[in-house]
Amino acid sequence: MTDPRLSPLTRRAFLAGGAALGALPLGITRALGQQGEADVIIIGAGAAGISAARRIAEAGRSYVLIEATNRVGGRTVTDTALFGVPFDLGAARLNMPAARPMAAYGRAEGLDITRAPEGGRLYVNGREARDTDYEAFVATVRRAERAIGAAGDAGRDMPAARALPDLGPWGPSARFVVGPIGCAKELDQVSTVDFSRADEREGEEICRQGIGTLVAQLARPLTVRLETVARSVELTGRLVTVQTNKGTIQGRSVVVAVPPSVIASGRLRILPFQPRYRTAVEKITLGAYDHIAFRLPRNPASLAADETLYFKADGARAYMMRARIGGGDLYTLDVAGDTAAGLANAAPEAAAAFAREALTREFGADTAARMGKVHATRWSKETYALGAFSCALPGYGNMRRAFIETVGGRMVFAGEHAHETLWGTVGGAWLSGERAARQVLGLIGVRSG
Numbered sequence: 001m002t003d004p005r006l007s008p009l010t011r012r013a014f015l016a017g018g019a020a021l022g023a024l025p026l027g028i029t030r031a032l033g034q035q036g037e038a039d040v041i042i043i044g045a046g047a048a049g050i051s052a053a054r055r056i057a058e059a060g061r062s063y064v065l066i067e068a069t070n071r072v073g074g075r076t077v078t079d080t081a082l083f084g085v086p087f088d089l090g091a092a093r094l095n096m097p098a099a100r101p102m103a104a105y106g107r108a109e110g111l112d113i114t115r116a117p118e119g120g121r122l123y124v125n126g127r128e129a130r131d132t133d134y135e136a137f138v139a140t141v142r143r144a145e146r147a148i149g150a151a152g153d154a155g156r157d158m159p160a161a162r163a164l165p166d167l168g169p170w171g172p173s174a175r176f177v178v179g180p181i182g183c184a185k186e187l188d189q190v191s192t193v194d195f196s197r198a199d200e201r202e203g204e205e206i207c208r209q210g211i212g213t214l215v216a217q218l219a220r221p222l223t224v225r226l227e228t229v230a231r232s233v234e235l236t237g238r239l240v241t242v243q244t245n246k247g248t249i250q251g252r253s254v255v256v257a258v259p260p261s262v263i264a265s266g267r268l269r270i271l272p273f274q275p276r277y278r279t280a281v282e283k284i285t286l287g288a289y290d291h292i293a294f295r296l297p298r299n300p301a302s303l304a305a306d307e308t309l310y311f312k313a314d315g316a317r318a319y320m321m322r323a324r325i326g327g328g329d330l331y332t333l334d335v336a337g338d339t340a341a342g343l344a345n346a347a348p349e350a351a352a353a354f355a356r357e358a359l360t361r362e363f364g365a366d367t368a369a370r371m372g373k374v375h376a377t378r379w380s381k382e383t384y385a386l387g388a389f390s391c392a393l394p395g396y397g398n399m400r401r402a403f404i405e406t407v408g409g410r411m412v413f414a415g416e417h418a419h420e421t422l423w424g425t426v427g428g429a430w431l432s433g434e435r436a437a438r439q440v441l442g443l444i445g446v447r448s449g
């Protein structure tokens with residue numbers, strides 16, 4: 001058996017930011033009741049909004065945290081009903097070192113968080129690849145990353161696809177890993193500059209109970225107003241005014257922790273909305289990434305728990321697999337970019353047919369015949385996400401900076417899209433929430449560590 005040897009496919013080492021996460025004493029959770037003005041209004045209870053609210057509560061300030069749906073967590077959500085075991089419909093892994101404080105908190109709370117198996121296994125034409133194929137694949141991915149990174153580092157902000165040399169026979173596979181898997185988009189939709197700023201990640205951790213469970217646990221000490229949809233944020237008066245489906249909320253400042261796609265769609269309006277920020281929400285767009293989850297009993301392909309499998313891509317047919325999630329019978333076939341967007345627009349049976357076809361190609365018809373219940377996510381159709389994660393369109397790699405600025409002296413953004421180097425990750429969303437909290441606390445005259 002060949003050892004898995006694909007290391008996480010990222011570029012640069014970096015120092016993790018963020019202080020250690022302690023348990024938040026309930027006594028200092030200064031959520032605001034129904035009346036009065038809050039120090040900070042936080043819109044969106046995903047990882048970023050939760051992190052911001054915790055920081056603001058720790059500083060002894062009042063907050064109102066509102067969430068459009070009937071649950072916290074946003075793009076982290078663990079389902080246990082579909083397959084009877086934890087299944088992360090969104091993020092399934094924590095990237096280290098950025099998410100280390102979250103993992104430490106989870107462990108302290110008794111969650112089972114462990115290092116994910118390193119690298120992955122590679123299949124070619126229905127069988128595990130030879131050593132030379134592994135080497136060729138990894139070398140091609142690295143060449144692609146280096147070429148795009150070099151263009152971005154040189155400030156040539158263009159479609160990442162155009163920065164690539166001829167990649168040879170492993171080109172489609174490398175393009176899939178670097179584009180759809182890494183950026184949720186085909187490389188012609190990826191800015192070289194945004195790509196080149198993405199930090200290297202040290203490794204991944206998995207939570208047996210699910211990443212969604214961990215994030216929901218982090219929200220437990222907080223007061224969250226669920227099913228409260230922000231429709232507009234007005235920055236013109238003495239106070240910030242947020243109109244919601246359940247009335248008006250006023251505060252001294254606001255953290256907008258919703259995906260940029262929600263603002264670009266007009267579901268949340270910001271008044272006034274300067275052209276710079278409009279451009280940012282329109283050009284830092286969310287791509288498509290989905291899990292097609294299915295049961296496959298009795299481990300027919302002899303795979304280890306939580307293994308990642310790559311396959312030699314053939315044109316548009318590209319996917320990645322997470323095998324035997326949690327050591328059981330649950331698998332996901334991960335699709336991204338144009339394939340994910342196409343399946344999200346197709347009939348519900350299309351994803352199951354796609355997975356069955358992939359299993360037949362890679363492991364044979366007998367294995368495919370054992371495929372049980374299937375469930376496919378469609379993140380681009382979720383009203384309050386409208387996509388999977390962000391990546392700048394070509395020519396707009398520098399626009400992400402707009403999400404780190406203070407707007408009108410009282411509004412800041414948070415979210416994975418609002419982290420310049422850790423975009424697309426839960427850890428990045430978390431750190432952006434901490435940064436946003438520090439900013440708003442500064443605006444309302446509170447010094448924070």
Ligand SMILES: Cc1cc2nc3c(=O)[nH]c(=O)nc-3n(C[C@H](O)[C@H](O)[C@H](O)COP(=O)(O)OP(=O)(O)OC[C@H]3O[C@@H](n4cnc5c(N)ncnc54)[C@H](O)[C@@H]3O)c2cc1C
Pocket residue numbers: 043044045046047048049066067068069072073074075076089090091092093094095228229230231257258259262267268289290291377379384385387388389414415416417423424425426427429
């Ligand atoms: C399929 C998939 C796989 C992924 N895999 C990984 C992975 O393995 N590792 C990783 O690190 N990252 C992964 N990610 C990315 C990760 O999930 C996100 O980067 C992160 O969860 C984003 O957090 P956030 O707080 O920025 O946004 P969100 O989680 O989207 O939170 C925003 C919140 O705002 C709410 N909201 C929206 N509009 C309004 C409104 N008008 N009023 C009130 N509330 C509103 C939403 O309902 C939501 O709860 C994956 C994403 C997907 C979709």
